[in-house]
Every structure is written in structure tokens, then in C-alpha cells.
Amino acid sequence: MAAATLPAWLALQPAARTLRAFCTAVSPATRSAIPSPRTAGRTSRYERPLRRKALPPRTEKMTVDLDWPSVYPVAAPFKPSAVPLPVRMGYPVKRGVPMAKEGNLELLKIPNFLHLTPVAIKKHCEALKDFCTEWPAALDSDEKCEKHFPIEIDTADYVSAGPSIRNPKARVVTLRVKLSSLNLDDHAKKKLIKLVGERYCKTTDVLTIRTDRCPLKRQNYDYAIYLLTVLYHESWKTEEWEKEKTEADMEEYIWKNSPSEKNILETLLQIKAAEKNLEVNKEELLGTKEVENYKKCVVSLKNEGDNEETLSQYKESVKKLLKLM
């Protein structure tokens, strides 16, 4: 009604008025001129329509057990008059409090999930149940799911109101798999980890491959599976140039043929020579309990880094080895 009356009213008034449409939802016939100080001189008393008093906010009429999903059925901006919570947001001035919700731009800017309360979600689930099939009864624990279905695929679909149903973000496919469920030996696992680089997480042992280079989701999915296959097979192969792996490439410290082993061997040989005991051979020397202990301590020192514990263990083992007190 306001839209219909407005043009007619404007046609009557040559002077422009910037009154908001909903304020003037009154037919010109019922107007009673309220002269405002600004306009008193300019217009006659019949031209200005009645400005209705603001209605009380909807929150005052809300009961405690109302049906909230009907207030916020979809994602909507924050309406202070429709949300019955005394929310405050904003940086307070000195000796002040954060701003109230009425007219608060900060509350409008942030995303809100008022349309996704647990009750609303339950309703969604109930509605979706008609389109779902039963969960297989045999897969009742996480371990069984992992055992039978080690690969997890994540995809996202996007729905929006607009002229097109396509969304380029929907082509992304993420493939997650635990390396422990793949059949890899030591060399293959190290090679695979080196090949994938950042995509492997050491703490959770999960390889994540995220593909989005093809235009369609189906194509990206095929590509991800292809990548996994290729990685698996390549890591089992050993190339010629892998023999040139140097100490810098090693992921962890290996005792055999390390400088530490050589040093300790030399030291022990010298000790034995000093004691005029020339009948020993290398394997025997390296096989003694003290050397085993020393080897363990060195490996833990190098792999775990320095801390009080590793250093003191190392110290004890060296003392025993060199027969100090």
C-alpha cells in the first residue's frame, strides 16, 4: 500500500522529501500535520504524512517455549528486535560498557548461526531421513570403518539462490589415507614421505591429497586416486640414483657406519693396545654390553635432541665404557 500511495503523494508535492517508505505507510487522507521545526516554514501542514510511532520489538511478545526455527528459518542477518538476548558487543569507552544490540553494526558484521540451533538441526535431520539409507550394522566401530575403508574422500557441495547452480568451489576433492593401512616397507615408506613432502602429517600418520586442477569433481576424484596409485608403486621401486643417499638425506640417525661408531672403535682399540691386549677383533668389541648401551644412548641423543635425560644417560654410558668411576 505504501508503494502505491507514495508516487501519488510525491506527484502532489513538488518539493522532494526523503522520508523512508515504511514511515509513510499511511494514506494521505488520514494525515494530520505535525509541524517539525525544520519544515514549518517550507510546507503547509497537510503535506507531511503521519509518522507512526515505532512498534514494540517482537522480543517482547516472545514466550520462552516459542518455536525458534520459525523466527530464523534461514541464515539471516542479526535482527536486534527479533533476538531476545541481551547481547552487547564493541569496545567500551572509558568507564563504560560494550554497546547494546540496538543499532550495533558489529553484531551485523559477524556471521551468526541463529538458524542452526540444535532444535533446528534435528528438524533438518528428520526431514532428510527420508532420503537416507541405513548405516550398515557391521560397521559399528571406528576401527572397523578404518580397516575396511581406509581411504576417506571429502567433497563439498554448494547451493545458493541465484541464476546458476554451478559453483567452482565444488570441484575440490580431498583424499585422506593412513599410511599404516598401506602395504609399505621401510624404504617405500621413507620414499613416499619424501615424495609427498608437506602433505604427510607425522603425528597422525595421515597422507592428505587435495586436488582441484580439473574442472569437474569427478575428474578430480579420478586424479586423486591416480596419484595415490602412482605414489604407491613408485615408492616400491628403487632407482639407481638412490644409492647416492647421503647422511644429510637421512631422516633419522643410523648408528652403523657413523662417525660415532668409528670414534668409539678407535678409542676402544687404543685402550686395548695400552693394556697390551692385541687379541681382540672389531665385532667382539662392538658386541659388548657397554657398547650396546652407548649405541642406544647416542641414537636417542641424536634423534631426540639434547635434554637432561638423554645427556645424563649418555654420560653414564661413556663413563662405563671408558671405565671411569
Place this chain on the structure above:
Amino acid sequence: METAPQSLAAPLDNQAPDDSPRAVSRTSEKDPARHGEQHEGLHYNIPLQDMRTLFPHSLPPRFSMQVKTFSEACLMVRKPALELLHYLKNTNFAHPAVRYVLYGEKGTGKTLSLCHVIHFCAKQDWLILHVPDAHLWVKSCRSLLPSTYNKQRLDQPAEASIWLKNFKTTNERFLSQIKVQEKYVWNKRESTEKGSPLGEVVEQGIMRVKNATDAVGVVLRELKGQSSLGGFRLLVAVDGVNALWGKTTLKREDKVAPEELALVHNLRKMVKNDWHGGTIVLTLSQTGSLFKPRKAYLPQELLGKVQSLENLVPLRGIDALDPFIPILVSNYSWLQHEKAHTEEGKKELLFLSTQTLDSWSGCAPTF
């Protein structure tokens, strides 16, 4: 003012620390060989004469200022040093030299523990080979010459001659006893014959600064070879040994690797444990080290990887020093915590301690 040692010190061990400035913590036991656990936490006095011989150059600057101010040098007897002394007393000189590495956070007393050990060894008549700060050899060197002995290495005449002078001061009496075992030709006119005393080599290095680095190399080689024969006991003490495997800030057309410095090369050979008849005591020091973070104090952090320029093989300091005995020097426990420092004239001076740098910066002597 020397007060009675043990009786006054005993209450110190039992009570909680209070603020009374009169508490004394000294012992009159001047011989480090007799220091034991009962002396822990107490200070002992090093006679100034010994100071001049043993440490002509080598104390941390603040400590030497204190020595000058109070005209006496007092070191606190602490656990790490006692532990080291215990090992040293039980060393088997037929076995290869054992390496001890003192490590710890900044200002906890590694250098002065090393000095304590050096004093002990000197009293026991060992030959002391002391490198006060290996970091000085890898930075701020004005003159770098190509080595006369080996074309690929570089000489540092200034540092080498300073070191030779100090070595001479410390080990005066050994210089005539030890005889060199080979002939060394310095240049067309000068050479040292086989069988002449080591002192001649040292003199040669001091007089002809160009040959100083080579003289150092000769000295090190001779000492290493002869200590196994048993004529003397050798203590190799290097402060800041992580400098030998760290980076340098010296440039000669491009960055110089530590191995290219002849002094570093020879010292590295010295701290290897392929000789016997002595010990090697080392400290790791972050102060003065290059390109290492301020909080680094653990062995692997400071002795970490270095790329050597020739073949890009990472040489780790730890691998070179393996096996070694790490000894942690920790911060003062409450027993040894410093008391308030009062000065009411020289007579009532109570306390001289090797304190961490931060706490001393607030104190100012008022006479």
C-alpha cells in the same frame, strides 16, 4: 680479612639464606687437590703470583676487573669442578685422553670452573695448554696470510704470537725440558735442529711473527707426540670449543671456513683423543659464538652441523668430539646464593664471587 674457615661456614650450609652481610664463606684450603665436598660453596683464594703465571690473558673481563679491584682472586668451589677434579685424580694415563665438556647456560661459571681445574693441574705440575677463547681465533682478525706450510690454509700471525707469549709464561719450566724430535726449517736462514728445547720454537714464533702460526702447529704436534712418552702430563683446556666447528666471520674474497685456518686445524687435531698421557677439558660457550641464538647452551645446539666448503659434507662437531663426558654447570643453588655485598672499607670486604653478569651490573663499589 681472613676469618676462620670451616666453623663459620658450617652454619651457612644448614640455615636458609638470610640477608646478613656478615656471613663468610671462605676456606683457607689453597690446594685444589684437597678440595672435597665439604668445601662446596666456599671460596678459596688463588695467590696472585699463580694468577699471573696461569692466567696471563685468559679470565673473563669482569672477573679480571674484580681481581684488580679487590687485589685477590677467589673462586668458589662448586660441584662440576669437584666432579672434574675427581675424574682427573683417577685418570689412567695409559688410556687415550678423555674429553670432558662443560656446558651450561650463560653465566653459570663454566669458564671459571675451567680455571679451577687449570689451577689444580698446575699445582700437580702438569703442562697446561690453555686456549682462553677459541672464538677469538675465528673472528675479527686483522691480518690473514696464506700459510707458508700449506698453501690452502691461512695464518693468523697476531693471535698466534699472543698465544705463544702466554704459553711461554704459563709453562716456563717445561720449555727447556722438552726437546723437539724433528728438524724444523723456518726459512732460508733459520731452522731449529732436532733435539733442541721447545723454548726455541716458541721464541722463534714470538720473534718472527710470520712464522708464529707454524710455531704453534709445531708446539702442538710435539706436545701431542711426547706426552704419550710419559715425561709430563698434558692438560688441553679450550674455552668455547664450539668455535672450532662453527662459522667464521673472516673473509678472504669469500667466507673462510674454519678448517682453512691453520690454528683451528691444529687445535682440532689436538682435541682428538688419539693420544694419551693427559686429559682434554673443553667448555661450550654461546658468549662470543657466531650465528648462534642467545639461549643455545646444549651440546648439539652449539656443536651442530657445519658445511665444509671442499666437499659439502656436513662435519659435526659432536661427531668429532664423540665420545665425551658432558658435565652440566648449572646456576647457583640457594646454598651458594650470593649474599648482599657490603663494602665498608677494604678490611671488611667479605665476598668475592664469580657471579652471573646480570646481577653484578647493579652493584657499584663505593669506597
